[in-house]
Amino acid sequence: MKSVRLHGYHQRPVLDEIAEPVVKNPFDVVVRVGGAGVCRTDLHIIEGQWAAAMGVALPYTLGHENAGWVHEVGAAVSNVAVGDTVILHPTPTCGLCRACRSGNDMHCESSSFPGLDSDGGMAEYLLTSARACVKLDPATQPKDVAALADAGITAYHAVRKAIPLLYPGTSCVVIGAGGLGHIGIQCLAALTATRIVVVDRNPDALALASQLGAHETVVADGKHVEAVLDLTGGAEVVLDFVAEEGAEADGFAMTARAGSYFVIGYGGAVHIPTLDIISTERNIIGNIVGTYTELAELMELAQAGKVTLHTKAYPLAAAAEALDDLAAGRVRGRAILVP
Structure with a gap:
């Protein structure tokens, strides 16, 4: 064969x-x-x-x-x-x-x-x-x-774990609207009432995200962390489907106090002062x-x-x-x- x-x-x-x-x-x-x-x-x-x-x-x-x-x-x-x-x-x-x-x-x-x-x-x-x-x-x-x-069950698994945190009135940021992210957006739309904010550097990917259920999209242009914080005040959940090339730092920064940063993509490294974790009670959650x-x-x-x-x-x-x-x-x- x-x-x-x-x-x-x-x-x-x-x-x-x-x-x-x-x-x-x-x-x-x-x-x-x-x-x-x-x-x-x-x-x-x-x-x-x-x-x-x-x-x-x-x-x-x-x-x-x-x-x-x-x-x-x-x-x-x-x-x-x-x-x-x-x-x-x-x-x-x-x-x-x-x-x-x-x-x-x-x-x-x-x-x-x-x-x-x-x-x-x-x-x-x-x-x-x-x-x-x-x-x-x-x-x-x-x-x-x-x-x-x-890709499907990896995205679904993360959303499934996040469901108790995504009650009506919350925001969920999705970093990356590619192979995993575009599935995660649909799972969020199907299973939760959260506000879905999608970040990607590719305008075509963001256009697809909007079609699939994203309420807001943000171009990753270097000012995207501030843009997301302006929209959400910090998201209760961030689903990072990229987690490399700086996305991992952005994802934690976009997470609200007592919020949860889900690491789904990989390739980068998370470097966060422990004081920043304990003083804000933000969670870092791995996903396979x-x-x-x-x-x-x-x-x-x-x-x-x-x-x-x-x-x-x-x-x-x-x-x-x-x-x-x-x-x-x-x-x-x-x-x-x-x-």
């Missing part, structure tokens, strides 16, 4: 021909990939930022946002069958550890992360587990929802990918038309072009590889 493989850090991935995966264990599922999202994390992987954390042996197949059709199942699989349309939680889990049993399965002690620590879904077929499969309406096109598997249950909830919103992905499709052979477009800011919403 054709597969987008990373052979070396700081090198472009290439399209290789490799063997198709096969079922070996009772709960294994092989999925024929219908769409694989292209994520900023893929850029960070290529840059080597995940090398020490994951310890993966090169070459391997990229792609951690995947949806498609069940191609083969193990002997113990009962929740999906060959031919079913599925979206895949990015971390197949054990179901037995304390994190899994308490519903925090993204912190599973024995999880894998296809696309980061093993072969991912930028390929024609992907090996995963029954526990990762969320069955979808057969009318759903995998390429239209694939990026919800990571959401749970299996949150992916199922998000898919209900998506299939009801309340959350939609804005995508640009590329053939598998154009993976390098898609990554270049993402790095250069030419993708509005999410790039999707379609085998």
